Amino acid sequence: MARIVIVNELTKTEAAGSQNRNETKLHEFQEKLLKRFNTGGPVHERPYYASMEHIITKAGVPYDATAGLTDGALAGLLKKCRTWDFDISNMIPDEKLFLFKGANHRFATLGHDPILGLIFGTGNIMTNTITCVKTPAFLSGIPVLTTNHVVYTSDFKDPRIATYGSTAVMLQQAAERTKDQPGAFIASLIKQLIHIGTDFYTPCGIQIPGANLILSNTQVEKLTGYISSGDIFKVGTSAKLADLINLLISTLHMLMYDPSMNVSRNLYSARTRKIVLYSNMIATGSNVIWVGSNMYAGNEDAIRQLDIGGLIVTVQRLINDTEYIRRIKEEFVFGGFNKKIQGSGLELEDISWD
Numbered sequence: 001m002a003r004i005v006i007v008n009e010l011t012k013t014e015a016a017g018s019q020n021r022n023e024t025k026l027h028e029f030q031e032k033l034l035k036r037f038n039t040g041g042p043v044h045e046r047p048y049y050a051s052m053e054h055i056i057t058k059a060g061v062p063y064d065a066t067a068g069l070t071d072g073a074l075a076g077l078l079k080k081c082r083t084w085d086f087d088i089s090n091m092i093p094d095e096k097l098f099l100f101k102g103a104n105h106r107f108a109t110l111g112h113d114p115i116l117g118l119i120f121g122t123g124n125i126m127t128n129t130i131t132c133v134k135t136p137a138f139l140s141g142i143p144v145l146t147t148n149h150v151v152y153t154s155d156f157k158d159p160r161i162a163t164y165g166s167t168a169v170m171l172q173q174a175a176e177r178t179k180d181q182p183g184a185f186i187a188s189l190i191k192q193l194i195h196i197g198t199d200f201y202t203p204c205g206i207q208i209p210g211a212n213l214i215l216s217n218t219q220v221e222k223l224t225g226y227i228s229s230g231d232i233f234k235v236g237t238s239a240k241l242a243d244l245i246n247l248l249i250s251t252l253h254m255l256m257y258d259p260s261m262n263v264s265r266n267l268y269s270a271r272t273r274k275i276v277l278y279s280n281m282i283a284t285g286s287n288v289i290w291v292g293s294n295m296y297a298g299n300e301d302a303i304r305q306l307d308i309g310g311l312i313v314t315v316q317r318l319i320n321d322t323e324y325i326r327r328i329k330e331e332f333v334f335g336g337f338n339k340k341i342q343g344s345g346l347e348l349e350d351i352s353w354d
Contacts, residue, residue, distance in 0.1 A: 001282075001283045001286060001287075003238070003241050003242065003245060003283075003310070004238070004283060004287050004307045004310060007234065007237065007238050007241065007307070007309075008305050008307075010022070011200075011201050011230065011234045012201065013201050013202065013203060013304070014201065014202065015202065015203060022197075022198065022201065023198040023202075026194050026197050026198050027059050027194070027198065029194070030059065030190065030191065030194045031059070033190060034055075034056035034057075034187055034190065034191070035056070037052070037056050037183050037186075037187045038052070038183065039051075039052050039053040039056065039057075040052055040181065040183065041181055041184070044085040044086075045085045045086070045128065045152065046085065046086050047086070047091075047128075047149055047165070048127040048128070048129070048149075048165070048169065048170060048173040049127065049128070049173070049177075050062075050125065050126055050127060050128045052181070052183070052184055052187070053156075054128075054152070054156045055125060055126070055184060055187050055188055055191065056187050057156070058156050060159070061111065061121070061124065061125055061191065061192070061195050062124050062125065062128050062129060062130055062150035062152075062159060063105075063109045063110075063111035063112065063121060063124045063129075063130040063131065063150075064105070064159075064195075065130060065150045065159040065160065065161050066100075066105055066161075067159075067160055067161065068093065068096075068097050068160060068161045068162075069088065069091060069092050069093065069151060069160035069161060069162045070092060070093075071092060073160060074088070074089070074092065077153070077158060082153045082154075082157075082158060083153060083154045084151065084152075084153055084154055085154055088151045088162065091149055091151060091162040091163045092162065092163070093162065093163050093164070094163075097148070097161060099130075099132045099134065099146070099148070099161070100132065100217060101217075104204075104217050104218075104221050106199065106204050106206070106207070107207055107211075107212055107217045107220040107221045107224065108132045108133060108212060108217045109130060109131065109132050110131045110132070110133065110145070110212075111124050111125075111130070111131065111192070111195075112196070112199065112206060112207065113207065113209055113210065113211075113212070114196055114206055114207075114208075114209055114229045115209040115210070116209065116210065117192060117196060118189070118192065118193075119171075120171075121192040121195070121196075122174070122185065122188045122189045122192045123170055123171055123173075123174035123188075124147075124150075124170070125188040125191055125192060126173075126174045126177055126178075126184055126185065126188045127170050127173050127174055128149065128150050128151070128152065129147050129148065129149055129150055129165055129170050130147070130148050130150050130161060131145060131146070131147045131167055131170065132145070132146050132147075132148075133145060133146075133212045133213060133217075134146040143212075143213050143214070145167045146164060146167070147164070147165045147166060147167040147169075147170045148161050148162060148163065148164055148165060149161075149162040149163055149164075149165050150162065200228075200229065200230040200233065201230050204221075204224070205224045205225070205228035205229070205230055205231075206224070206228055206229040206230055207220050207223070207224045207228065207229065208223070208224070208227065208228065208229055208232065209229065211223060211224070234308075234309070235308045235309040235312070236309065237309065238307055238308070238309025238310055239309030239310065239312055239313050240309075241309075242280070242309060242310045242313040242314075243313060246276050246279075246280070246313070246317070249272075249275065249276055249279070250272050250273075250276055253271075253272045253275060254268070254269065254272055270324065270325045273317075273321040273324060273325055274321075274325060276317065276321070277317050277318065277321045277322075280310070280313060280314040280317055281314060281318075283307075283310060283314075284307060284310050284311050284314040287305075287306065287307045287310065287311075288306070288311070290302075290305070291303060291305055291306045
């Protein structure tokens with residue numbers, strides 16, 4: 001029961017930002033972890049190159065950029081005396097970009113994919129780029145990947161989405177840099193993993209792997225509202241923790257077995273399974289009753305507190321352990337009966353037919 005409470009508390013949905021406790025803790029952990037890396041390599045940035053100092057000192061990632069680089073935006077930044085490490089005037093897109101709409105950038109960018117992001121998100125961080133699925137298509141064509149440059153000011157602020165680049169070149173540049181500077185890849189991968197972790201339990205959530213390769217951004221957003229990668233991770237983690245607790249209880253109880261007891265080891269094992277089975281049923285039943293009563297009272301969000309992982313484990317044990325206990329009891333009963341009818345227990349006399 002403590003497992004259910006703790007898991008639900010750690011996976012509680014909170015708005016992104018500084019008020020998010022998990023995000024704040026993860027960013028603090030990221031800062032401590034990345035401080036161990038050296039700020040090696042060139043300090044000044046250029047297209048397809050993010051300096052090591054940028055990677056390890058800033059919490060943000062380029063594929064979180066939502067504002068485009070326009071003439072008006074550039075003029076406004078120049079008025080604020082912003083500077084850049086290279087000339088960005090030729091990186092203003094000739095046409096308006098239609099990569100995504102506002103907050104649904106999570107469902108258009110591959111950096112926010114929990115699996116594909118390990119490749120594309122890490123590469124984006126190393127190269128100051130953003131990779132999107134421009135033409136996600138389900139029964140309407142082949143999804144097209146596009147990569148745009150993201151330009152930062154010299155102090156690594158004000159990220160702006162600039163002209164189109166090349167996805168192949170981005171991956172090539174990231175691969176070549178990994179060979180020359182493996183620390184940049186490791187730091188970027190750590191940053192990628194922590195960034196996905198900060199977005200897991202926010203209102204928008206994180207899409208299930210590969211969703212935007214076969215569905216439109218709108219469809220992915222709707223799907224994520226019903227089931228997200230955070231939900232899958234929560235179910236899997238809860239189930240594994242339940243299995244671990246069951247294993248610990250079973251091991252401790254079996255260690256208490258005394259051969260001098262008038263009980264076979266197999267029968268004692270059946271008792272162990274009963275203890276674990278009843279414990280799981282009590283914990284799962286309590287959770288189902290709590291969630292059901294809260295939903296009945298009008299709190300529809302209580303369904304997210306349902307311990308699905310523990311419920312799966314309980315059902316599995318109901319099926320497997322019940323059969324095991326029945327078989328052990330059957331062997332015990334019929335085994336004892338067989339000994340009786342063999343004669344030693346009943347003290348039967350031999351009958352002569354002569």
